Amino acid sequence: xxxxxxxxxxxxxxxxxxxxxxxxxxxxxxxxxxxxxxxxxxxxxxxxxxxxxxxxxxxxxxxxxxxxxxxxxxxxxxxxxxxxxxxxxxxxxxxxxxxxxxxxxxxxxxxxxxxxxxxxxxx
Amino acid sequence: xxxxxxxxxxxxxxxxxxxxxxxxxxxxxxxxxxxxxxxxxxxxxxxxxxxxxxxxxxxxxxxxxxxxxxxxxxxxxxxxxxxxxxxxxxxxxxxxxxxxxxxxxxxxxxxxxxxxxxxxxxx
Numbered sequence: 001x002x003x004x005x006x007x008x009x010x011x012x013x014x015x016x017x018x019x020x021x022x023x024x025x026x027x028x029x030x031x032x033x034x035x036x037x038x039x040x041x042x043x044x045x046x047x048x049x050x051x052x053x054x055x056x057x058x059x060x061x062x063x064x065x066x067x068x069x070x071x072x073x074x075x076x077x078x079x080x081x082x083x084x085x086x087x088x089x090x091x092x093x094x095x096x097x098x099x100x101x102x103x104x105x106x107x108x109x110x111x112x113x114x115x116x117x118x119x120x121x122x123x
Numbered sequence: 124x125x126x127x128x129x130x131x132x133x134x135x136x137x138x139x140x141x142x143x144x145x146x147x148x149x150x151x152x153x154x155x156x157x158x159x160x161x162x163x164x165x166x167x168x169x170x171x172x173x174x175x176x177x178x179x180x181x182x183x184x185x186x187x188x189x190x191x192x193x194x195x196x197x198x199x200x201x202x203x204x205x206x207x208x209x210x211x212x213x214x215x216x217x218x219x220x221x222x223x224x225x226x227x228x229x230x231x232x233x234x235x236x237x238x239x240x241x242x243x244x245x246x
Binding site (some may be wrong): 001002004005006007008024025026028029031033049050051052067069070071072074075076077078098099100 | 129131
């Protein structure tokens with residue numbers, strides 16, 4: 001990658017929801033972009049990985065069992081490892097994730113949206 | 124941290140330039156925000172750390188010896204470890220960094236802007 005990655009242009013390249021696309025790798029971490037719409041993410045936990053959610057468009061509730069953090073555009077939150085959580089989009093949400101490479105996006109839970117792997121986006 | 128971090132409100136909390144503020148830690152990485160203005164960053168290298176630059180405001184040239192990547196708002200770039208580089212802001216730049224905790228922001232080079240450590244911002 002020897003050029004800038006333009007986030008908005010990346011989002012123009014895919015329309016599927018709940019299917020994070022890898023747009024960068026650094027220090028064993030992946031940067032991913034995702035579109036979310038509808039209440040489809042199951043409660044799940046990442047035992048060993050912290051997960052950052054950064055919202056570009058829409059509103060996202062990051063639900064944890066004892067509290068909910070609501071993210072608006074330009075806001076982010078880190079779910080600490082070991083914390084059961086799920087995310088609930090309001091409207092169509094455009095999101096950036098920062099998390100370790102190889103993370104299972106619904107943890108050990110299998111759900112309709114569960115993917116075996118994430119693909120790279122041709123940025 | 125049990126609430127959203129609003130990037131724009133974070134930037135309202137500091138005005139000093141070339142002094143990245145830590146706003147989150149995850150998986151051994153730091154998320155930092157910085158303001159840059161003026162041509163002050165020396166050429167330097169991080170031998171073991173990849174470094175991501177995400178621009179919110181202004182224009183930033185990420186210079187490497189054989190190429191320059193220009194970043195506009197909403198764009199990012201990863202400088203791979205071992206790559207000599209410097210960043211040159213055009214105008215006043217607001218920037219987010221993703222990089223390993225403990226990185227020396229000008230590598231092994233000592234310059235006017237070199238800091239011994241980065242502080243956390245009270246987000």
